[in-house]
Amino acid sequence: MGGPVVLSVVVPMYNEEEVIETTYRRLTDVLAKLGETYELVFVNDGSRDRTADLVRALGAKDERVKMIDFARNFGHQIAVTAGMDHTSGRAVVLIDADLQDPPELIPEMLAKWREGYDVVYGKRIARRGETWFKKLTAKAFYRLLASMTSVSIPVDTGDFRLMDRKVCDALSSMRERSRFIRGMVAWAGFRQTSAEYVRDERFAGETKYPLRKMVRLSLDAITSFSTKPLKIAGILGFLMSAAGFIYLIVVICQRIFTDTTTAGWTSLIVISLFFHGITLSLLGVLGEYIGRIYEESKRRPLYLVADKLNFGEPGRAARG
Ligand code: UDP
Ligand code: MG
Numbered sequence: 001m002g003g004p005v006v007l008s009v010v011v012p013m014y015n016e017e018e019v020i021e022t023t024y025r026r027l028t029d030v031l032a033k034l035g036e037t038y039e040l041v042f043v044n045d046g047s048r049d050r051t052a053d054l055v056r057a058l059g060a061k062d063e064r065v066k067m068i069d070f071a072r073n074f075g076h077q078i079a080v081t082a083g084m085d086h087t088s089g090r091a092v093v094l095i096d097a098d099l100q101d102p103p104e105l106i107p108e109m110l111a112k113w114r115e116g117y118d119v120v121y122g123k124r125i126a127r128r129g130e131t132w133f134k135k136l137t138a139k140a141f142y143r144l145l146a147s148m149t150s151v152s153i154p155v156d157t158g159d160f161r162l163m164d165r166k167v168c169d170a171l172s173s174m175r176e177r178s179r180f181i182r183g184m185v186a187w188a189g190f191r192q193t194s195a196e197y198v199r200d201e202r203f204a205g206e207t208k209y210p211l212r213k214m215v216r217l218s219l220d221a222i223t224s225f226s227t228k229p230l231k232i233a234g235i236l237g238f239l240m241s242a243a244g245f246i247y248l249i250v251v252i253c254q255r256i257f258t259d260t261t262t263a264g265w266t267s268l269i270v271i272s273l274f275f276h277g278i279t280l281s282l283l284g285v286l287g288e289y290i291g292r293i294y295e296e297s298k299r300r301p302l303y304l305v306a307d308k309l310n311f312g313e314p315g316r317a318a319r320g
Helices: 020-034 051-061 076-085 103-115 132-148 165-173 181-188 211-225 228-257 265-297
Strands: 007-013 038-044 065-070 091-094 119-127 157-164 192-199 305-309
Touching: 007 020, 007 076, 007 103, 020 038, 020 051, 020 103, 038 051, 038 076, 051 065, 051 305, 065 076, 076 091, 076 165, 076 181, 076 211, 091 103, 091 165, 103 119, 103 157, 103 192, 119 132, 119 181, 132 211, 157 165, 157 181, 157 192, 165 181, 181 211, 211 265, 228 265
Parallel strands: 007 038, 007 091, 038 065, 119 192
Antiparallel strands: 065 305, 091 157, 119 157
16 A cells, blocks of 8 residues: 555545546646645545546546545535545645635645644635625625634635644544534644635536535534524523513503503414414424434444445445
8 A cells, every 4th residue: 555645635526527537637736746645535425427437447547546435425524524534644635526626725735734733724715606695605604603603613714624634533533423524623623724715616517515405514513513502592581581571560550450451462463473483493493403413322324335446455444
């Protein structure tokens, strides 16, 4: 298996047949100039197109191309985790397959790592070619998350980053199922800094993050790093009962001291709908947490590997 590797680059892929060769070329161009030993760890997250075959073809010519082939689609954050589990470099870079994160930033990240930083995360100073909806929701989400957590997760960063081996190992040792890697890296601490870049348009193909997956990731982030939504239930309940108590006194006084009783249909309906709405939403909040506790309690492996490419014969055991 050659000598020790300095730099490992992890690339998660889900139906990325259109980009994979260009991505390989651009990464290789940048990495070759560094003059360091490196490996490219592609993770095929259950693609249904030719992604895996194309990587196999690259791997036949270039043994630095390695691949973890998942048994099915396990999701982006899990794919990145599997990649990290299988790296051996002293520094590990996470990068998307679609070239929205410029590989050309890697030398700068590496330089900062040499200065002694353990994490260099890419900070997006602008996003090109993304819909106003995505930009707005992303911006709102990062701010909302920041207001809810005590871990300070840097705003406007994605998973594009370089990590020292020790940070990578720390993350690999956290086997939680709802993974929000940016948050976990922030939680881990160590010496962190940023490298700024402009996020490009997707080079080809379509986003593999439909709204459904985005909502899921946001919920994972919030539930993993904050219990505030649970506390809101308590606060709302207290405010509501206080208001209810005051109104109760008003109604009783009306009954005793005046002849008028409030004509009640409208207010009853409004109150009832309002309270049912709140109660059900809070049940939903509970459900989000309980569902995750349940998933966690099953202790299933995080992912299943169908095949591995260029990891040497015995290979490092899959940690799952
Ligand atoms: N991805 C993945 N599994 C998934 C969805 C996405 O491995 O279930 C990969 C995808 O191939 C890409 C990266 O995650 O390399 C980011 O996805 P995408 O670019 O579609 O997200 P966006 O940039 O639109 O947020
Ligand atoms: Mg993308």
